Amino acid sequence: MAIGIEASLASVDPHVAGLVNRAGELQGTTLALIPSVNHSSSAVRQAVGSVLDHSYSEGYPGKRYYQGQEVPDAVERLAIERAKELFGVPHVNVQPLSGSPANMAVYSGLLSGGENRGKIMGLDLPSGGHLTHGAKASLSSRFFDAVPYGTDPEGWIDYDGLEERAQAERPDIIVAGTTAYSRRLDWERFREIADKSRALLMADVSHIAGLIAGGAYPSPVEYVDIMTTTTHKTLRGPRGAMIMVTERGLNKDDLMGEKIDRAVFPGMQGGPHINTIAGIAVALHEAAQPEFKTYAKQVVSNAEVLAAELRELGIQLVTGGTDSHLFLIDLRNNNGITGNTVAEGFERAGIIVNRNAVPHDEAPAYYPSGIRVGTPAITSRGMGEKEMLQIADWMSDMIHGFAGRKDRLGIDRKGERNGSNRREIANVRLVEDVRAGVIDLCEHFPIPDSYIG
Numbered sequence: 001m002a003i004g005i006e007a008s009l010a011s012v013d014p015h016v017a018g019l020v021n022r023a024g025e026l027q028g029t030t031l032a033l034i035p036s037v038n039h040s041s042s043a044v045r046q047a048v049g050s051v052l053d054h055s056y057s058e059g060y061p062g063k064r065y066y067q068g069q070e071v072p073d074a075v076e077r078l079a080i081e082r083a084k085e086l087f088g089v090p091h092v093n094v095q096p097l098s099g100s101p102a103n104m105a106v107y108s109g110l111l112s113g114g115e116n117r118g119k120i121m122g123l124d125l126p127s128g129g130h131l132t133h134g135a136k137a138s139l140s141s142r143f144f145d146a147v148p149y150g151t152d153p154e155g156w157i158d159y160d161g162l163e164e165r166a167q168a169e170r171p172d173i174i175v176a177g178t179t180a181y182s183r184r185l186d187w188e189r190f191r192e193i194a195d196k197s198r199a200l201l202m203a204d205v206s207h208i209a210g211l212i213a214g215g216a217y218p219s220p221v222e223y224v225d226i227m228t229t230t231t232h233k234t235l236r237g238p239r240g241a242m243i244m245v246t247e248r249g250l251n252k253d254d255l256m257g258e259k260i261d262r263a264v265f266p267g268m269q270g271g272p273h274i275n276t277i278a279g280i281a282v283a284l285h286e287a288a289q290p291e292f293k294t295y296a297k298q299v300v301s302n303a304e305v306l307a308a309e310l311r312e313l314g315i316q317l318v319t320g321g322t323d324s325h326l327f328l329i330d331l332r333n334n335n336g337i338t339g340n341t342v343a344e345g346f347e348r349a350g351i352i353v354n355r356n357a358v359p360h361d362e363a364p365a366y367y368p369s370g371i372r373v374g375t376p377a378i379t380s381r382g383m384g385e386k387e388m389l390q391i392a393d394w395m396s397d398m399i400h401g402f403a404g405r406k407d408r409l410g411i412d413r414k415g416e417r418n419g420s421n422r423r424e425i426a427n428v429r430l431v432e433d434v435r436a437g438v439i440d441l442c443e444h445f446p447i448p449d450s451y452i453g
């Protein structure tokens with residue numbers, strides 16, 4: 001008998017069902033402005049939650065270590081073909097379990113590690129790079145040598161400094177990719193710098209893959225050797241990742257794809273999550289539709305409108321704005337109010353953001369001077385310019401309100417640590433008013449089930 005009808009979660013485990021329902025309720029009544037968060041379609045989630053979860057498929061299509069691979073082979077081949085087509089690359093690995101292992105697999109596949117460990121060069125964490133680009137706390141700097149490049153005082157990538165450092169340090173791989181950087185990367189300049197220092201160039205497009213697929217951000221494919229991406233951010237798929245090797249990469253080393261594949265399996269992982277790979281295939285199919293282009297462009301134009309309006313309202317932004325899906329608010333001129341006070345106050349109002357360091361931030365990492373704001377999820381709900389103006393108003397009122405009341409409320413760094421700031425902020429009338437407005441807005445823009453048709 002085929003498996004089709006499943007006992008419902010609610011009857012088997014009401015506790016977990018309750019938590020899932022609560023998550024749905026919260027997502028439905030708040031605005032997700034964390035740039036890495038998105039709302040995947042129910043088609044993606046059905047694939048992820050399907051019986052494909054029961055597969056065990058170590059190896060690659062056509063060369064597995066297990067029998068019973070008719071469907072896993074077909075699923076993985078489909079995802080690979082769709083990714084090749086969408087991004088215009090000749091080699092794709094869809095097995096990495098997430099973005100961090102994908103990056104580590106590239107390094108371990110192409111660098112020696114161990115004694116003559118290779119050297120990577122990535123944007124440093126406080127300037128907007130990712131942990132896996134060589135941050136101190138990450139294995140990427142423990143297994144390999146890591147040297148950073150950074151930004152100028154306004155927060156723009158310092159390409160001249162990068163070039164100079166690359167010539168001096170001779171890294172094996174330069175990583176062009178960001179987690180909290182609002183401006184377009186200059187792929188051509190990265191290529192020139194990599195060529196001059198004879199380094200491979202890897203783009204980590206985790207944040208912007210959906211924008212690239214939708215034509216709202218220039219593709220690095222013609223300039224780089226390797227491209228990694230998560231699948232769950234602007235690309236709107238399930239949590240997972242892909243590693244791509246470009247024509248350029250294969251021309252340099254025709255075994256590059258194989259080396260990376262071997263680094264993923266058996267190097268770092270065992271069995272791939274075939275259910276997730278099916279979800280990635282669905283997301284790639286959705287991203288190839290004309291509607292996705294409209295979406296990607298709207299994500300960027302929403303971020304531009306939101307940023308411009310905040311600036312108009314006197315809020316300081318790193319680099320003054322954005323040309324992507326995100327930007328950073330710099331709170332340093334707001335009476336000492338910190339990123340976590342604002343983020344927690346916003347949360348009370350139903351606006352979900354994350355605290356973030358700003359370039360050259362002197363505040364401690366857990367109490368940084370900025371917040372990061374992004375538009376992928378609210379754009380998936382169908383919001384546009386009018387809603388951005390409203391959200392900017394709310395955010396600006398709250399930031400100015402918190403900063404203005406700081407001394408009166410006795411908000412200080414100690415309060416940041418023991419949570420009393422949050423309690424004080426919860427009592428600000430303005431937050432309650434914004435919360436009511438956010439609930440109303442959310443009712444008009446429910447989270448869609450499907451993005452096609």
Ligand SMILES: Cc1ncc(COP(=O)(O)O)c(C=O)c1O
Pocket residue numbers: 036098099100101103130132177178179204205206207230240
């Ligand atoms: C640029 C970049 N690379 C890699 C990652 C890691 O992805 P994951 O959290 O899936 O490990 C992230 C996640 O935020 C990212 O922003």
